[in-house]
Amino acid sequence: MKSDILDMSNLCKNKLSELDDYIASLEGNKQEQLIHVLHKAQGLFGYLPHNLQLYVARALDLPAAKVNGVVTFYSYFTEKPTGKNVICVCMGTACYVKGAQKVLDEVLKQTNSKKNDISPDGLFTVKEVRCIGACGLAPVMTVNDKVYGNVDEREIADIISKFKGGHNEN
Amino acid sequence: MKLIEKMVSCTINGIHVNVEKGTTILQAAKKIGIHIPTLCHLDLHDIGIVNKSANCRVCVVEDENKNALVPSCSEVVRDGMKIQTDSLKAVMGRRTSLELLLSNHPRDCLTCVKNLDCELQALAHEMNIREIHYKGEKMSHPIDNTSFAIIKDSNKCIMCRRCVTMCNEVQTVGVLNPLKRGFDVVVATAFHLDLNDTSCTYCGQCVSVCPTGALAERNHSSMVWRALNDPTKHVVVQIAPAVRVAIGEEFGYEPGEVSTGKIVASLKRMGFDQVFDTNFGADLTIIEEATEFVHRLENNGRLPMLTSCCPAWVQFIEHQFPELLDVPSTCQSPHIMVGSLIKTYYAEKNKIEPKDIVSVSVMPCVAKKAEVSREELTHNDLSDVDYVITTRELSRMIKEAAIDFKQLKDQNFDELLGESTGAATIFGATGGVVEAATRTAYEMITGKELKEVNFKQFRGLQGIREAEVQIGDKTLRVGIAHELGNARKLLEEIRDGKSHFDIIEIMACPGGCIGGGGQPYHHGDINILKKRAQALYDLDEKMEKRKSHENEMVVKLYEDFLGQPGNHKAHELLHTFYSAKPRI
Numbered sequence: 001m002k003s004d005i006l007d008m009s010n011l012c013k014n015k016l017s018e019l020d021d022y023i024a025s026l027e028g029n030k031q032e033q034l035i036h037v038l039h040k041a042q043g044l045f046g047y048l049p050h051n052l053q054l055y056v057a058r059a060l061d062l063p064a065a066k067v068n069g070v071v072t073f074y075s076y077f078t079e080k081p082t083g084k085n086v087i088c089v090c091m092g093t094a095c096y097v098k099g100a101q102k103v104l105d106e107v108l109k110q111t112n113s114k115k116n117d118i119s120p121d122g123l124f125t126v127k128e129v130r131c132i133g134a135c136g137l138a139p140v141m142t143v144n145d146k147v148y149g150n151v152d153e154r155e156i157a158d159i160i161s162k163f164k165g166g167h168n169e170n
Numbered sequence: 171m172k173l174i175e176k177m178v179s180c181t182i183n184g185i186h187v188n189v190e191k192g193t194t195i196l197q198a199a200k201k202i203g204i205h206i207p208t209l210c211h212l213d214l215h216d217i218g219i220v221n222k223s224a225n226c227r228v229c230v231v232e233d234e235n236k237n238a239l240v241p242s243c244s245e246v247v248r249d250g251m252k253i254q255t256d257s258l259k260a261v262m263g264r265r266t267s268l269e270l271l272l273s274n275h276p277r278d279c280l281t282c283v284k285n286l287d288c289e290l291q292a293l294a295h296e297m298n299i300r301e302i303h304y305k306g307e308k309m310s311h312p313i314d315n316t317s318f319a320i321i322k323d324s325n326k327c328i329m330c331r332r333c334v335t336m337c338n339e340v341q342t343v344g345v346l347n348p349l350k351r352g353f354d355v356v357v358a359t360a361f362h363l364d365l366n367d368t369s370c371t372y373c374g375q376c377v378s379v380c381p382t383g384a385l386a387e388r389n390h391s392s393m394v395w396r397a398l399n400d401p402t403k404h405v406v407v408q409i410a411p412a413v414r415v416a417i418g419e420e421f422g423y424e425p426g427e428v429s430t431g432k433i434v435a436s437l438k439r440m441g442f443d444q445v446f447d448t449n450f451g452a453d454l455t456i457i458e459e460a461t462e463f464v465h466r467l468e469n470n471g472r473l474p475m476l477t478s479c480c481p482a483w484v485q486f487i488e489h490q491f492p493e494l495l496d497v498p499s500t501c502q503s504p505h506i507m508v509g510s511l512i513k514t515y516y517a518e519k520n521k522i523e524p525k526d527i528v529s530v531s532v533m534p535c536v537a538k539k540a541e542v543s544r545e546e547l548t549h550n551d552l553s554d555v556d557y558v559i560t561t562r563e564l565s566r567m568i569k570e571a572a573i574d575f576k577q578l579k580d581q582n583f584d585e586l587l588g589e590s591t592g593a594a595t596i597f598g599a600t601g602g603v604v605e606a607a608t609r610t611a612y613e614m615i616t617g618k619e620l621k622e623v624n625f626k627q628f629r630g631l632q633g634i635r636e637a638e639v640q641i642g643d644k645t646l647r648v649g650i651a652h653e654l655g656n657a658r659k660l661l662e663e664i665r666d667g668k669s670h671f672d673i674i675e676i677m678a679c680p681g682g683c684i685g686g687g688g689q690p691y692h693h694g695d696i697n698i699l700k701k702r703a704q705a706l707y708d709l710d711e712k713m714e715k716r717k718s719h720e721n722e723m724v725v726k727l728y729e730d731f732l733g734q735p736g737n738h739k740a741h742e743l744l745h746t747f748y749s750a751k752p753r754i
Contacts, residue, residue, distance in 0.1 A: 005361060006752055050361045054754060057360075063344025064360035064754050065368075072349045 005050045015044040016055070023059050031060050034070055038077060047078045080117065083124040085163045087111065088142045092131030095139040099153070103139050104128060106153040110160040123164060180251035187247075195231060195242035195253055206231060206255050207264060207293055209271075210330030211243040212379055216696045217631055217653065217680045219340050221379070223331040227267035228293065232260040239263040265297055271328050273304035275382075282326070282383045287691055289381035290328060311356055316364035319372035319388055319539040324356050327384040333357060333376035341654040341678065343486065345370045357384075360754060369489035369753050371654065373482035373678040374536025374687015379694075387536045387688055390557045391567050397528040397556075398441040405528045406516070407437050408446040408508050408587070412534035412598030412683035413561045415705035419690040419698070420565035421575045426701030428709060431580020433532075436568045438581060446512070447583045448531065449590030451504030452597040452606070454511075454727070455479060456718035458744050459501045460610040461735040463673060467615075467644075472496050474649065474664065474671040477603050479503045481541035482678035482687075484748060486654050491661050492750030500745040502554075504597065505531040505538065506547055508587055509554035510743045515731045516586055524552055531558045534598070534686030537678070546746050560688025589723040592623075592710030599703040600652035600682035601628035601635065604675035608639055608646065609717045616642045623716045629707070631681060631700070634659060636671070649674040652682055 008016075022040045026033050037056055042048050048071050057064040071077045089095075089104040104115075104126070113119035113126050134140045137149025148159060179188045182199050189198045199206050210226040212219065224244035231242045234252035239260065242253075254260055272294060279285050311324035329348070334357060337346040345368045349358050359368045377385045397405050409430075418427035437445045463475050476498040478484055487494060502510070509531065513524040531538060539558045541547065547554050559567070568575055582588070593609055596602030605628045612620045627637035628648065633656040639646045649671040651657045657676045663669040679685045684702035685692070692698040710716060718724070732740050 005363070005754065054360070058753070063338065063347065065345055065347035065349075065358070066338075068360040069347040069349050073351045 005054055008051050008055055011045070011049075011052055011055065019044055019056075020059070031062055034060060034062065034067065035074075038067070038071060042077060047081045049079065049081075053079075080125075083111075083113070083118045083122055085124050085144055087124055087126045088129045088132070089126065090130070090132050090134070090138070090140045090142075091128045092135065092138075094131070094135035098138040100139040102153045103141060103151050103156065106156045107141065107160070110157050124160075178247050178249045180247050180249070180253060182253045183255055189247050191246075193247050195240070195245050195247055195251075196229060198247050199231075199242065199253075199255060204255055206242050207296060208243055209268075209289060209293055209328065209381055210332065212330075212332050212335070212694050214680065214694060214696050217699075218633055218655075219336070219379075219653075219680065221330070221332045221335040223335075225329050225331055226271065228264055228271075230260065230263045230267060231255045232257045232263070265299065268293055268297055268299060269302050270304055272299065272302050273306055274308050275328070276308075276325050283386045283389070284383035288383060289693065307353065309353075309356070314359075314365055315388070316366045317370065317372065317388065317540060318366075318543045319536045320365060320370070320374060320377060321386050321388050322365065323384055323386075324358065325384075326382045327357055328382055329355060329357065330381055331357070332379040332381065333385055336375040336379055339655065340680075341371070341373060341375060341486075342658050343369060343371055343373075343490075343654060346376060363754065367754070369485075369751070371482040371485040371489070371678060372537040372540040372687075373486075373654065375679060377536055377687050378679075378685070378689070378691065387560050387563070388539060389563060390539065390559050391563050391570075393557050394528075394530055394559060394567070397530070400528075402526060403528045404443050404522050404526050405441070405530065406444045406446065406512050407442040407530040407532060408448045408451070408505055408512075409433055409437075409532040409564075410448040410505060410534055410598065410683065411452065411595050411706060412686060412689065412702065413532050413564070415598070415684065415702045415709075416534065416689045417561050417565050420562070421568075423576075424701070425698040426705035428705055429575075431582070432575055432578045433564070434583055435578040435581040436571075436573050436575060437532075439573050439578075440567065440571055442530070444512075444516070444584045444586075445581075446508055446587040447590050447594075448505045448508055448533075449594035449597070450587045450721070450723065451506075451508035451511075452479075452594035452603075453591055453718035453721040453724050454507050454744065455501050455504045455597075455603075456593060456606050456610050457724060457728075457735045458507075458740060459499050460607050460614055460718075462499050462501065463607065463611055464614050465736065467672065474647075474669055474674045475499055477501075477607070477673075477675045478746075479597065479603055480537070480677050480679075480683075481535070482537035483654065483657060483676045485537065485540070485751075486657065486678065487661065488748055488751045489753050490658070491665060494661060494664060495748040495750065497664060498748065500741075500747065502547065502744055502746045503538070503541065504594075505533060505558075506541070506554050506746075507744050509542075509547075510549060511587060511727070513549070513552055513554065514743060515727065518731075519586065524550070528557070529553075529555050531555050532561065532564045533558050534561050534683045534689045535679075536560060536687035538688075549743075561686075562688060562690060565690070586723065589721055591718055591721050592713035592716035593718045594721075595709045595713065596706050598683040598706050599629070600677050601630070601650045601675065602682060602706065603677075604628055604648055604650060604673060606718055607673065607675075608641075608648070610719050611646075612639075612641050613717065613719065615644070620717070629703075631696075631703075646673065647671045651675070652677045653680055654678050 057067040111124040209228040212221040224241040230239040232254040314322040414430040478498040593606035681699040
C-alpha cells in the first residue's frame, strides 16, 4: 500500500477540523455537495493532495476514485501545490500571434520555474491558459488577480520583482 | 384509456410501432425485429445491471423529423417520431463513430487476449470496416499488471463505462472511475494506484463486461504448461462446479451443456497427474460450515453466519466492513480446502513430497487468482493452491494443445478427492451453498432424515432473497444475496443491528459462480446464465446422493485423517481468518 496516501499526518490539524466543521454544516445530501467540499478544501490547503482527497472521500463516504475523478475533471482543482503567486500567461490565438511564447519563456526564466510546477522558492506557479477574453491587450498575462496587457518581455523582470517578497504559506 | 396514455407510437424504417412511454428506440426496434448495432450498451435488467452511458455513439439512428442522428440506446420514443436505422446517414454515422474509436485503438487483434471474443472487433466485421480514415493521436497509458488477478490495459479502452457501472453501481466497490477529461480521460483507480493497492475485490465483473481487451484476467497458463513439462513436478488439478456447465460454450455447445467427463479427459491428455473435483471440497465445506453454524446456533454464537466460499466477497467485507469480520464462517473456500488436502492428505497417502506438488485450480473466478496469494492460505511456506486458471484459460489451453474436445470420451475424476454429491454441484449457483448447508444442518440438528431436499425458495436470480425453513422446533431464517451491492445492503443491516437472519449466503457475481469473472463471456445475454444455473440444478437432481455428509470419501477423509469436523486439525487445514483492510 502506498503509505503517502493513507498517511494524513502531514495535513494541518486545524485546517482539517475547519473542513470537518464545513462538512458538518452542509444541509441535505452531503455526497452531492462534493464540489463544494473540494472547493473549501482547496481554499484551506491551497491544493488537493492525494491524501486530502482520500480524507474527503472518507468524510463523505464516497469512493476515492470518484473524488479523484471530479478533481481531475475540473481544471480549477489542482493536485499540486501552487506558489504564493499564480501567473497565467495567455496562449490564445491573439496573444500567441503577438508573441506570448516569448512572454511565457521570460516569465519561466524570471521565476526560475517550470510550467505548472511550483518554483523552487515557493513563490510562483506559472500556468499557460487559453484565451482570457482580453485579446485587445494581447499579449496578456495575469498575476493573481491583476491583469497585465501589451506585455513586452523586457518588462517582465520588473513585474515579477514586485512579487518576490514574502514566503509561501501553502 | 389509461393504457393508451401510457403508449406512444412511432415508425421505424416505415414500420409502425406502439410502445410504452419510456421505451428506447433500441428496444422498440428490437420489438419489431430490427437490429441496431450497439457497443457500450449493456442490459441485464433481470439482475439489475444496465449500462446506458450512450458514450460510444455506435447505435446512432436517423430521426427524420429532427434531421439528426440520435443514440438509440438512450433516446426514448416520442409520439410521431420517424426513425430510420438503415438510411445512408444512419449507416455512415455509425460507421464514423466506430472508425473514430478504432483510430484510437491499438488494433493488435491477432495477439490480443480478446481475439475473436471482442465486441469491437465483431462490430468492425459487422459494419464491414475495411479502412480507417482517421489518423490522429493515440492514447498511451502504462499497463497495470500488478495484481494477481486482473490486467488493465487502458490503451484498449473505448470508454464504454461498463466496468465503471459494474464496479460502482452493481458491486458498489467503487475502485474504477473515469479520471481527467476530453482526450485525456482514462478509466482508472483513484490516483492511478495499482489495483493491488486499492479495495478491488478482484471479482472480475469488469472483465466480464469489458467489450475489448482493456480488462482481462492475468494469464497463468504458461506457468501451468511449464509445470506439466517439468519431470520433477507432480501436477494435480481440480475443477469447480460452474466450469463444467460453461466451458462447452467455448467449443460450440449450447450454454448449460455439461462437459465434466470431457474436461477430465482433456486434463488427463494435457498431462495432469491427478484430476480432482472441487465439488469434493464443496461437500467438505458443508460439513465444516454446517458444524460451525450449528455450534453458533446452539451456543449463542455470532449470528447471522455468512458463507465464505467467495473470495471476492471476503475481500469486500475486509475492505468495506472491517468491523464485521467475526460474521463470516471461518471455512476456507472449497478449492483451497482441496488444495490443502492435496499437499497433506493426498501427498501423505501417495508418499509424495508436498514441495514437489504443483496444485492447479480451474475456476470460473478471477478473484481466486488473488486468493491463492493470501499469506494465511500458505502452510509450511507452500501455497495451498499454486495456480488458478479460469474457465476461459482452460478452454484456450485445450485448443492450444490441439485436443479435439468434442470427440473426447468422458473420463472420471480420480478417486481420493473426486467423489461428490448433488449438494456440492449447486455451489455454483446463487443460493446453492445455503441450500446444501441446510440439507446437512437439518439432519445434524434433528437427527432425522430430510425427505425433501429441494429448497426451491432459495433459487432464482432476484438480488436479495429470503426464506424460512422449519428445522425441528427452530425456524431457520435464510438470506441470500448475489452481487456485492446487494450484499452491502444485508451487511448494513447487520452493522445496524437490524438483521433478522440466521445464515446468509453471499456470492459476488451475478447468478453466483456461473456468472463468474472467469467464465466464457456472456456478452450481455442473461439466458446464458440462466441455462448454466439450470444445468447445475439438473445435475443435482440426477445424483443419487444429494447431501454432503453422504459423500463416502469425505467420511473416509475424517476417519483416516482429519478426525472430527471442526476439530483442531480441521481448523488448521480447512479454516482461515480475516483481516481489516483499508478502503481506498
